[in-house]
Amino acid sequence: MAALPQPSDRLAAQFGPHLNLAPPGGWNAPDQPERLVPTHCCFCGQQCGIKLKVRDNAVVGFEPWEEFPFNQGKLCPKGVKRYLQGNHPDRLLHALRRNEQGFAPIPWDQAMERTVSGIRRIQEAYGKDAFAVLSGVSLTNEKSYLAGKFARLGLGTRNLDYNGRLCMVSAGAGNKKAFGVDRAANSWADLERAEVIWVSGANVAECAPITTDYIWRARDRGAKLIVVDPRITPLARTADLALPLKPGTDSALTNGVLHLLERWNLLDRDFIREHTNGFEAALEAVRPCTPEWTSAVTGLPASAIEKAARLWGEARTSFLLHARGIEHQSKGVENVNSCINLVLATGRIGRPYCGYATITGQGNGQGGREHGHKCDQLPGNRDIENPEHRRHICQVWGCTDAELPGKGLTAQEIMNAIHAGEIKGLLCLCFNPLVSLPDAGFTREALERLEFFVCLDFFLSETAQHADLVLPSALHEEDEGTSTSTEGRVIKINKAVDPPGDARPDWQIMVELAHRLGRGQYFDHFTSPRAIFDELRRASKGGTADYAGITYERIEAEHGIFWPCPSEDHPGTPRLFEGGRFFHPDGRARFIPTPWRPPMEVVDADYPVWLTTGRVVYHYLSGTQTRRIGFLVEQCPHPYVEIHPRLAARYGLADGDAVEVATRRGSLVLPAKLVATIRPDTVFIPYHWPGPLSANLLTARHLDPVSRIPEFKVSACRLGRTTPDRFPAELLELRRMAREASSLQGDIPGQVF
C-alpha cells in the first residue's frame, strides 16, 4: 500500500534533496536586515544562541549572539549555514496526496478530512491502539507536550513514542536509577575548573562542537583529559589519555577503574556512607575486573587502564561526560550507571567544578524527553503507570483516568508491530525512521505494510515518501516556543518569519486534527504556543522536571532558566544535588551494579570486524535538513568507511577503493577511508544518508532491556574489496552535487569596494 509511488530518483528530481547554496536572491542581493531575531540553532542539543537576519519575510543570514552565555557567539558550520534551510526549493508548500504518478498537492481542508477519515477507519476496524504516533525531539517543549496529549486524548492510542528513543533514553534511564532525576547534573560552567575531564563515547568536537572550548579552557588551566572512544576523535587527538577500546566494552573499562579505585583506596568513603546506597553490591560486581581482565576485554593495555584510574581517582574536581557511544548499546543503561558509579565513588558531584552529564544530541533532546511524548511518560517527567502521577495529569487535562491510555510500545517496537501487522496506521512528525532506525531494510518493509500513513514535515523526507498524505509543517524559525538545552537550561525559540504557502506549525495541525476528531474540548484553548506552555507549566508542577516558575518573559530576561524552577520567585537550578541531596525519596544516590556482559552481536569467523556508526560535524541526524544545504554537502557529501591501514592491508584496500561492508542485516558499497585513527579491528560509517548509502542497513534491532535503545554502536561485519562500478548511483550523484556546490559557491561580485 505504502510502497514508493515512483522510483526514488524521480521523487528526488521533484522533491530533492537539492542544494541551497546562497541566501535569497543570491550573494549579491542586499543583505541589510530589517530585523535581527535572537533565537537558537536547531541543529543539536546545545541550542546555541544565534540572531537571524530577516528581510522581506525571509531569513537572509545570521549574526552571532555574543550575549547569550552558553556559546557567546560561537557556532559550528551547521549553525552558520542553518539559515539556508529556509527559502529552499524543496520546501513543501501544500498538503500532498499520493497517487499513481507520485504526489499531488491538495487543498488543506481536503487533507484534513482525509487524515481524519483515515485515522477513524483504522481505529474503527482495528482498535484505538492500531494507530500509532511517532514524534521527535527537534520539536519545542510545547509541541512535544502537545504530541503526548494529542496521541492520548486526541487519538486515544497508547502507542506513542519518539525519536529520543534513539538518542539519550539510556542516559535518562540510568540517571533516574542513580539520581532519581534525568538531567545534566551541572551547567557547563563547572567544566572550566575541573581537574580531570572524562569523556566516554562522545565525539564532542563533531557532535557538540561548542563544548570543545569549555574543555580546552579547562586544559589551559591544567586539567587532564581522558577520552574513551574506538576512534581518535578530534578531541582525543591531544588528550592526556586516549583509550580506543573495543566497541561495546565501555562498562568493562569503567568497572575496571572502579576496581582499582577500591584497591588503591581512592574512594570518598564519607560521601559514599552519607549520600549513597548500594556501594557494596556495585563493588561486588567489579571484583573480577582486574586490570588484566579489563585489558583482555577492552583491548587496551593494562597500564592505560591503571593510568585512567590514577588520573580519575587522585583528582579533587572532575567532570564526566558521555553520549551516544556508550548509550547506543544493548547495555546502554548499564554503561551509564557504570560511569555514574565512578562519579559517586569519588563523591565528586553536587559541588563547584564537580560534574556529570550526558551530552544530549537532538535539538530539544532534553526538554522533549520530559513532557510526555515517551510511551511511558507524562508531563513533568512523570510515570504513566503511577496512579498519583496519572491523577495529577487527569486533573490538569480535565479527563478521567479511563480516558488516559496506559504505557505503549517504544519506537522500535512500534515499527516491529507495524511490520507484524498489529499496528495499521501511523502519524509521523519530526522523525525520519527510514534513515534513523536500525535495520533499514526491515523499516522499509514495515512502512510498506501500513494501511494509512500520514506525515508532517517541511521537506519530503525519505520516510514521508511512503506516506499517503503529507502535511506541510513549519521550520524552527517559523514558530515560537521553548526548548531545553543539554545543560537543562530552558530557552526561548523566537519566530523570525511566517511559514510559506499552506505550511503551518505542527501544534496547529495537531489542534485542528483533534478538533475534527471531536476532541476539541481538550485542545481548542490552544490558540498559541504560550497557551500550551502555560498548561505545560501546570502539568509539570510538582514533577521532577518542574517548569511551574518559568515564563517566556523570565527566559528572555535571564538568558534561560535551569529547571527545576517550582515558582516564579525561584532562581532555577544550574547545579543539581548540592549538599549531596539526590531526588530519591531518601535523598540518597544509588550505586547500580553493572556486572559485565558482552554486546548482543560479537565478531566471529563469518563477521570478523567490529562496525560502529556515528555522525560528522556537517550533518544533523537523518540529514533531512543538512543534506539540503550546499556548504555542508560540499564538505561531506556522502558516507565512507573509516578503516585502519593495517586492516585495509588484509583486504588489499587502498584509500578511496570500493569496499563492501556486510552484516547479517544487509550490505553496502562505499569508499574506504584509510586512517590510523581507528582501532584496527573496527570500521566506522557515518549514518546520515538514506537508501543504499544508509549505515542503518547494517545495524541490528537489538535493544537495551530497560531503555529499549537500539545497539547502533556495535555490530559484527565482514569486508570485501570490490570495484568502483558497484558504488551506488546515489553516491556518484552526491559527488556531482558536491562539485557543483563547490564551483557555484559564490557569485562573483561586480565591484568589491
Add this chain to the structure above:
Amino acid sequence: MVSAEYGFFSESPAAIRESISNINEAGAFGFFIDPQRCIGCRSCVASCAECGTHRGHSMIHLDELDRSVSTQTGPTVCMHCEDPICAMSCPADAIKRSEDGVVHAAQKPRCVACQNCELSCPFGVPMVLPGLEQMLKCDLCYDRTSTGHRPMCATVCPSQALLFAPRHEVASLRASQPLREFRIGALTVKTRNAIMVPDPEIPLNLDASLLCEGAL
C-alpha cells in the same frame, strides 16, 4: 572565576565591544591562531563567506594536515605581516597596510589582478577570483572591528582555535605561547597575528593500533 553574568567573559559583551572599538588606534587586540585547538569543523570558512565585502567567498583555508595519520587540521587566515610580501611584490602599489597593522585587500583602480600577491604570499592567503579583476584577502573584518565586534571567524570558532582578544590577556587565557616571527627560506617574516606554539610534549599523531598495544 567564572562570572555568573557573563560566563567566561570577564566583562560584559558591551564592555568588550567598547574596548574593541579602540582596536584601530591602539592595536590592543591580537588575533591568535592555535592549531592544537582546531577541530577542523570549518565554521571559520563557512562564516567568512558571509562577509558583506566578499559574499559567497571565504578568505580562509582549512587544511587536513594528513588525515591518514591524524585528525589534525590547520586554519590559515591572513597573518597581517609587518612588512607584507604581497604588498612588496605588487607592481601597482595597490596593497596597503593601515596604522593598526591590518593589511587590506588590493585597492581598485590600482589592482591589475596580476596575481603576484597570490604567488608571493608565504601563507597562501590572497585570492584573485576568476572573473573579478581584484585581489581579495582578509582585512580582519574591518567592518566588524570598527563597530566594536570581533572578526567573524574568531567569534564563531567553536574551539576558539581562532582567538581575538586583548594582547595582554592571552598569557592568562592560554597555556601556549604566541609566535609572531617566522623564518621562510632566507626571509624572516614578522606578523601582526600570532600562531600559538604547541606544547612539544604532546604528540600530534596518535595511531590507534599503537595505543591499543601500549606502544605510545
